[in-house]
Amino acid sequence: MPRVVGRAKKLGVPKELASFSLAPRHLSLLAYLLFDGAMTVNELAARLEVTPATVSLMVGELSRQGILDRRTDEDDRRRAIVSIAPAHEAAIKEWLGQGAEAWRRALDPLTPEQRRLFVDTLLAYERALDG
Template sequence: MPRLVGRAKRIPVPEPLRSFSLAPRHLSLLAYLLFDGPMTVNELAARLQIAPTTVSLLIGDLSRKGILERREDERDRRRRIVAIAADHEPAISAWLAPGAAAWRNALAPLTPDQRRLFVDTLLAYEAGVEAEGEGAHDPGTS
């Protein structure tokens, strides 16, 4: 797992996006929008498992930089739909699509049950790391 994380961190940000100071917190948001298409703030918050207000702050930051666009939902004008700006979609796709393709290739030979086991294992790992982080405390405060 550390090797995978290390490799992911070494994927360079494409030249057209370097001036935007994108951080890891932007990566997941951009990946959801790239692969799943435009969605609302609440949909993004649910997928990212963070508060809608936090997602709104991220979207505001990326919108001011011109990376994201917000528009009215044609079915419900009270809602806003968030999408990657057309000018930046090619660079974001070139940046994130290879990782998605690698996952598809790695998972393709597996049966549905094997894929489910793999995903469940990753989720269990994530939950374990989170639980350890929440249970950890500063020895100096005991």
């Protein structure tokens, strides 16, 4: 596990994104959008395990910088759909895509039950770190 964390920390922000002052909280949000595609603020909040208000603030910040696009959901005009802006998609994919592909290669051979066990184990580890 320490080797995995060490490698993740070495993933420097690409120079195209360096001026945006991206923080670790942004990395998780961008990773979900890259791996799973566009989604609503509420979907992002559930995945990030934070409040929708927190995600709205992050999305607003990244939208103002042009990193994210936010559009109204045609089916429910009260909801916003969030996606990575096309202008930055290639840089974000280059930055985070290798990790996504590594996860896919590692998890693809597993059965759904084995994947669930793996995820549950990581969650238990995270909870143990939180004390």
